[in-house]
Amino acid sequence: MTNAMTTKTRDTTIFAKLAALLLVGLMMIGTAAASEEAGLEAANVRLDDVASMKRGARLFFNYCSGCHSLEYLRYSRLAEDLKLDPKDVEKNLVFNGARIGDHAISHMPADKAATWFGKAPPDLSLEARARGSDWIYNYLKSFYLDPARPLGWNNNVFENASxxxxxxxxxxxxxxxxxxxxxxxxxxxxxxxxxxxxxQTPAQFDQTVRDLTAFLQYAGEPAALQRESMGIWVLLYLAFFTLIAYLLKLEFWKDVH
Ligand code: HEC
Structure with a gap:
């Protein structure tokens, strides 16, 4: 009797430990994207917020794609990942006559851009990976008027940005x-x-910049969207089989006690 009791208690503890591990795993998925960089306000972008990335895509192609490319991203991939109708993408997001299967390349001539701005606008495909989303979020919010600069703008996060x-x-x-x-x-x-x-009010503008940052985060690694949604299934699968294994164990040991 005492023996059976201890086995049962041990089983419960193991089960509780496994459950705790799974919980930690699930929580890690949620917070992985939210890691903070020193001195920067957290961007709090979420790759499961498709609406935010859609708004970000629209903003990007309206305000940024004249100068910046996303040379690793095809419009068709974007349509598929963000659940947009390819026809709408072609109509509303492609401004330079590109086709849906093309990469998002800006038509800004690099040599001229360098003369106009002092520096050619870099490709932004890998920007979120290189700088991190918090940096992008803070950078886009930190422009200020500076008559000493050629275009009249300076930036508090990226000093003398052109x-x-x-x-x-x-x-x-x-x-x-x-x-x-x-x-x-x-x-x-x-x-x-x-x-x-x-x-926009400051709060609305924060959201605008968050949407843009989320879109750039997505563009930096489109496969992350699928990986995140798959991760949940893997964990659920593990949880399910842990339970089955536990029930089987109870069943096997029933006769031994
Ligand atoms: C008029 C052209 C122009 C437009 C439009 C423009 N940019 Fe830029 N951007 C530049 C230039 C030029 C640089 C290079 C700055 C430097 O290195 O001094 C730059 C740099 C950047 C950087 C930093 C790159 C680095 O060095 O890490 C980011 C991020 C960025 N732009 C994002 C955006 C976003 C988002 C938009 C749209 C809201 C946008 N840009 C619109 C010209 C432009």
């Missing part, structure tokens, strides 16, 4: 607080302040 703030109509105009030089340090800039409001 990209203009293409989202200024939505965000409004930001200025930087000037911190004067003191013994021990040069003049620097402090907090950014919204001087002229844009078409």
């Amino acid at each position: 990209m203009p703030n293409v989202l200024w109509e939505l965000q409004g105009l930001q200025v930087a607080e000037q911190v004067p030089a003191e013994a021990g340090h040069d003049a620097t800039i402090g907090k950014l302040e919204l001087k002229t409001p844009g078409q």
Whole structure:
């Protein structure tokens, strides 16, 4: 009797441990994308939020694709992954006469762009992998007016970036607080302040930038969408077979006790 009791308690503990492991696994899937980088506000993008990535795609092709390519991404793949009608993609997202099977290449001539902006706009396919989503999110929110720069814009996250703030109509105009030089340090800039409001409230603009970042995160690794949805199934499968194994064990040992 005592023996049977201890076996049962041990079984329950093992089962509880397995269940805890599975739970941790499930939680890791949820938080993997949300890891924070030092000093940056978390972007909190979610690859299971297809609506956000759809809005991001629309924003990207309206505001960014004139200068930036996504050379590893085909429009057809995008349509499939984001559950968009290929015809709508061709009609609403492709602005340069490309076909649905083509890669998303900008028609900005690189040599001219370098003359216009001081630097050619880089391809953004791997940007989220190179910089991380938090960086992109903060970068897009950190443009401010700076008359000393050739195009009149500077950026608090990427100092002297040669990209203009293409989202200024939505965000409004930001200025930087000037911190004067003191013994021990040069003049620097402090907090950014919204001087002229844009078409969107700061909260709406945060969402706009989050959507764009989510889209770039997706574009950096389209296969991640499938992997994430598959991961859940793998865990459920494991949970199911753990249960079966446990029930079988109970069944086998029943007669032994
Ligand atoms: C008018 C052309 C132009 C448009 C439109 C534009 N960019 Fe840029 N972008 C640039 C240039 C030029 C650079 C290079 C900046 C540098 O290195 O100084 C750049 C750099 C970047 C970088 C940083 C790349 C790095 O070095 O890691 C990101 C991210 C980026 N752009 C995102 C966007 C997004 C998102 C949009 C749309 C909302 C956009 N850009 C629209 C010209 C543009």
